[in-house]
Amino acid sequence: MELECTAVTEDSMAVGKETKEEKQWKEMKLSVDDLPGILARLSKIKLTALVVSTTSAGFALAPEPFAWPCFLLTTLGTGLASCAANSINQFFEVPFDSNMNRTKNRPLVRGQISPLLAVSFAACCAVPGVALLTWGVNPLTGALGVFNIFLYTCCYTPLKRVSIANTWVGAVVGAIPPVMGWTAATGSLDAGAFLLGGILYCWQFPHFNALSWGLREDYSRGGYCMMSVTHPALCRRVALRHCLALVALSAAAPALDVTTWTFPVIALPINLYISYLGFRFYRDADRKSSRKLFFCSLWHLPLLLLLMLSCKRPPAGSSGAGEPPS
């Protein structure tokens, strides 16, 4: 028995709407041409690029002669680990991402890729990524990589829907990549590594808290536990506090032999500026001040890292190439 397609309508306008809606249906067929773009979005390629840059900064700031092979392995390994973590994060969050404006065009939400493929891709990134870091660089860096993937996917992601503590966990996730860069170069977790991690950790707060201020409606509706919704005053206080901490950490950099004393001096203007915007956000608590703080954080971090690199403490006792005169 044949069942025909019946559009049970009497209204011609309804028919018009029908065909318009029907045109928006897409066949869930994966084409090889689209795959690179889809995987790039699945792995949050821009965020991955940022993570890899912070790792590179950590590597470059470490007090070791710059070794290209090690550097390339570190950046590749970290990049792959980041792709894996981001893919799993999206795999977990499909219905939530669908309901937020910022995330509703992600590949899994749009059905451009199946969950199985997303998980397989994540595994295909995580395994070589961690292997590269562990055996190509050193086990410490590999361990940090695994730990960070775990922290992001199994702690931060589910915690977003349970407690505001997720923001602090997320800040640690952001702090680990530069530490990995450092340990890749030096093989050890010393004070410089913690300083860099500390700087990235502190930066996360003005960055994220300011961003979250404009997303309160989506968070509330979607069931995300964020400070901006549950503890707004704390949200702004924490952002300001960590802006000021950046000033302090920049001053600690020369004390820990990471940079020269020039660094905290030349970094002071941008650190004071972000602290000022942090203060305005704290006081005004409005969308305008939150947006200003957020956008400032976007250029503040790369600039701060560049300044650090330019003021890197030269290796102690070296007088350039060649042996010291006897």
Added chain:
Amino acid sequence: MAALRPGRKTLLPVLCRTFTGRGCQLAPERGTERRDVAPSRISRFCPPRKSCHDWIGPPDKYSNLRPVHFYIPENESPLEQKLRELRQETQEWNQQFWANQNLTFHKEKEEFIHSRLKAKGPGLRAESGQKATLNAEEMADFYKEFLSKNFRKHMCYNRDWYRRNFAITFFMGKVALDRIRKKLRLKQKKTSS
């Protein structure tokens, strides 16, 4: 915003499928008849005859989730059927949750705005069609209250969602392996004969 009652419209069976010539069975939309809260427009979408894939639609007006129209192959194995039914059921479950959630949110938001505006200026009357809203800072109290009110609901949902997501992915893996095994067996038969 008037809440739509599902009523008869959702009972329109998923008719628009001409599966003739492919020998495919009809997949009835199960469970939508007895939904008493979540409205969902049953789409009258029909996939083209030649297609052997699932089809995904635009985001639903209420739940923001994209409905999937599942393809049923001629020789669907029991495992494939189990997977498809799990996906179908999860889709309906998700649809109900989010449509409910979003409708409740908008309804309570309107009520909050109404009561605040009333309190602010008893003389002011929001005319119908005029969008009198409070700014984000005034809405903050509502957002906080709504989030904490729905916390337990979200905890249950999260747990179920994670379980379902893992189950679906696991079954997808099983089906994929199964298909590979079948193809290899076919190849072996061909090479041996």
